[in-house]
Amino acid sequence: MVLKRGFYLICGLCSLFLGLLGIPLPILPTVPFILLAAFCFARSSERLHLWLMNHPWFSEALNDWDEKRAIRKGLKRKAYIVSGLSFAVSITIVPIIWVKVILLCFAIGLGLYLRQIPELED
Structure with missing residues (x-):
């Protein structure tokens, strides 16, 4: 134990x-x-x-x-915004194309995951 x-x-x-x-x-x-x-x-x-x-x-x-088993709309919106900005900055800064593609795939995957989470009213 x-x-x-x-x-x-x-x-x-x-x-x-x-x-x-x-x-x-x-x-x-x-x-x-x-x-x-x-x-x-x-x-x-x-x-x-x-x-x-x-x-x-x-x-x-x-x-x-x-x-x-849900999150508030405002928190979900913040997650979209902060994640989107973070990935956009990372994709812009990274000079290697295949890393940019991987980051874009992670961003899309995260967006799809966030989208399927149920929302609560703020």
């Missing part, structure tokens, strides 16, 4: 780190990593789970996802 909790704790901390890193970086998606961190913390550390679920940056979105 201790080994299992330790595994979930390490996975949760890594996911939280990657989620926070994904805020400024366009290639790393923030939301899936934060959701994974919440999942892992729920199975390893009640204190970290409560901290994450009550954190001012993530609590509303995590609770909406936990209770309704």
Whole structure:
């Protein structure tokens, strides 16, 4: 049991780190990593789970996802805008064509993923 909790704790901390890193970086998606961190913390550390679920940056979105499996329209719009701008800047800056194509594919994939998530009214 201790080994299992330790595994979930390490996975949760890594996911939280990657989620926070994904805020400024366009290639790393923030939301899936934060959701994974919440999942892992729920199975390893009640204190970290409560901290994450009550954190001012993530609590509303995590609770909406936990209770309704949906996100608010405003948050979804922000995700489209920030992701689109990040990918546009990255595609503009990168000089290698095949990397631009990969970034464009990631951008399209993220857009399609965001599109299928149910919306809640703000």
